[in-house]
Amino acid sequence: MSNPFLIGENMTGGYGRGADILHDCTISVAKGEIAVIVGPNGAGKSTAMKAVFGMLNLHKGSVRLDGEDITKLAPQARVAKGMGFVPQTQNIFTSMTVEENLEMGAFIRTDDFSNTLSQVYDLFPILKEKRYQAAGELSGGQRQQVAVGRALMTKPKLLMLDEPTAGVSPIVMDELFDRIIEVARSGISILMVEQNARQALEIADKGYVLVQGRNRFTDSGKALLADPEVRKSFLGG
Template structure:
């Protein structure tokens, strides 16, 4: 049974449908990446999956249960974690306080889990007593991912996790994302750095105007001449 099945999603903001019969799936231990041009509906798709936007058509099932209509907090309780692109840390709180905020649903307050986060992100451990607002962009992203991991999600949703970071930091973040996936967590990621993201993707979705234009393995999409020429800035040779 596939962990996440978001089938034939149609919806948007107001009366406009940004998603047009869009389907996204993701299974345990899998990295699924959504790429496409600006305005393609990438972030809208994950907002719909996380319950931040209603759907006019389509069904979202998670771990075998239909979750249409469930608010985001209920989806977190069901096993989803979400890292938004912006405003994803509390700058006036320390790194450790940020992580503890991620454990608000846990009766144990995240005891033991925080050590796993520190092991995954050593730089976060080193900065644990600093305010998050004092960190670099890449370090803040690590804190944001770590906070989402405090609930021990089975699905981690990431919206542009490498936006605004250097190539070296991007590679490090992708390495950590792969480590998380190896523990059995499903990763669903929207990414502007399409070529690099597809290199680590088990499954890739290319969206155009809210529709699935291409769906295949990351490797197959990277090898596709039309995908390279149109969406990855490459030639068709």
């Protein structure tokens, strides 16, 4: 953990001129690993992720990607640096076809992206089947696949997912987690916020338990699952 690929260190800040939501919060991901942020409602999980992505005013702390300080960069510039972000809601272009969604994901690329397109289709075969269908007509799980696929089109080195399994059935959730593991195996680091803490920690190399904008527990996913205090307070026994 001496040299993480991405680290948001001692982040303190909030939205606009509002009160601070994060207090001295540190989140990091190593190359090709899955890091998961869990915690109770209102703990600032999504906020921590948005802070890493530059959607928050940080007045303390820094964000570094691959050793480079990106604290001052706008979210769009971070996309160009190799960060992919999948928002929790409204993460697809509903009126456009699946393929057009993926094309828009690759908008900043000037090279030929047909290879990446077929990689995404290999990862999510159902998307290839429905490539000419409007993304808004797909089921919840399929929409999430479109959203993840769109973010993968820039060939990011780090993929950030804000509750990718919100509102999908347990079977679809398992399937999505499998896909996310597959993405991580291809060398892409994953930072993920999850409501389904237990399942998410099972696949996590690293877990962060946030409470009221502060780091409460930080350990490997397995260790957190085994920790009696974490189990009692956050995993329902």
